Amino acid sequence: MATVLEKIATHVVSRPFFSPLARTRAQQAIVDTIGCMVAGAKDQAPQSVAAAFSNEIGPTGVSGVFTGGRSSLSVAALINGTAAHCLDFDDNFHPARAHASAVLVPALLAVASADGSISGDQLIRAYLAGLEAQAAVGFGVNPPHYNRGWHGTSTVGCIGAAAGVAILLGLDEERVAQAMSIATSLAAGPKGQFGTAVKPLHAGMAARNAVEAAHLAQAGITGRSDILERRQGFLDLFGGADSTGWDSLLWGENHIIETRGLVTKLHPCCASTHRVIDAARDLQNEHGFSLDEVRGIETKVGQSAVDNLAYSDPADEMQARFSMQYCLAAALLQGRLSLADFTRDAIFRPEIRRHMTKISMSAFSAEEERGVERIAHQVTVTLLDGRRLWTERLHAQGAIAAPITEAERHSKFSDCMRWAGLEDDRLYPTWADIGGADSVKSALRTFDQSYSDLTRP
Known part of the structure; x- marks a missing residue:
């Protein structure tokens, strides 16, 4: 019988297509997260993380760092994930009890920065795969997992995002499951850190761990594929008395982003x-x-x-x-x-x-x-x-049950740019149609140039 991770991996690898609505919402989430990263880049938390790894940041790294310079994939994911979450303006994803995009987007962009063959379409598909994997992992342990004090962003988010990165790397079902297994051993983060700089660091850690777990799986590292459900596994250690497990886990024809959606924040707070x-x-x-x-x-x-x-x-x-x-x-x-x-x-x-x-x-x-x-x-x-x-x-403004307009999305992005000291709004078109880009790396290069121009004294 297939394990839970194997079932999730088979599903996210084999899903035949994504609807226009799913793709649009994924693209909106990526744009929103980019805005949050730009706005958060000057905050003390990502600046401190960048300072801690300053010897690994320079002009020639493979991935762009929003605090400035370029670095390895891992360091870029760590810093950019922290920047995405530090202002608490990034989206929420209730099925995972996580800030899904603050983990997924930095992790995926770190990888896409290093490979000019990765297209916008592949980025969207990997994002949607990672989001669905987060929802599936969260299904078995939440809400007790979250309620007992685990920060789902750095636990469930890390495991699901590893699947998204593995998909972006083109790994098969077995390696996707292994990436998630490895990420399970990296998942951590108590909610007792809320109100401190470690809370946004959780998102950065999860993004970095997702990138590293996928690459470790690609290189042949293996763990137990039943690590979610087995004794002394994720459910046993991280769940609670009311956690249901995954026996009734099913996937509908529509993607979770269509049926449950993300909550785009209109207030920059918890x-x-x-x-x-x-x-x-x-x-x-x-x-x-x-x-x-x-x-x-x-x-x-x-x-x-x-x-x-x-x-x-x-x-x-x-x-x-x-x-x-x-x-x-x-x-x-x-x-x-x-x-x-x-x-x-x-x-x-x-x-x-x-x-x-x-x-x-x-x-x-x-x-x-x-x-x-x-x-x-x-x-x-x-x-x-x-x-x-x-x-x-029951629903905050920004949920699919209480939707916001495209004008409000653009306005939020503009507010983030102004907070970063950028009066020019020309970065929005760079990302508003990222799904149609032939190369995410080229789009990132355009972004880097625009960002540099806008921040130049």
């Missing part, structure tokens, strides 16, 4: 805040209140969200991204959140701080969450005039 922010803004838009008219705001979210949002009084911009009190107060005061809200000066603005104490957060009980894959987050606003306003959100 996704655990997003449904509450959107729900509270729904109430504000409907009833027209200001924060000065609010007596108190009660939020009720999943237990994992409470665990993620550990900073009611954030001391720096990274902690602020994981603070329900800061993010919700800033969003209601201004009507929006932007990258500019997450700087040292911004987070201590007295006009926001004085409202944060009005905001409380509680969790649904274990019984309320049991057997529910996804639970709606609730908001109750009590006004000074005595009115109590209540609503809930």
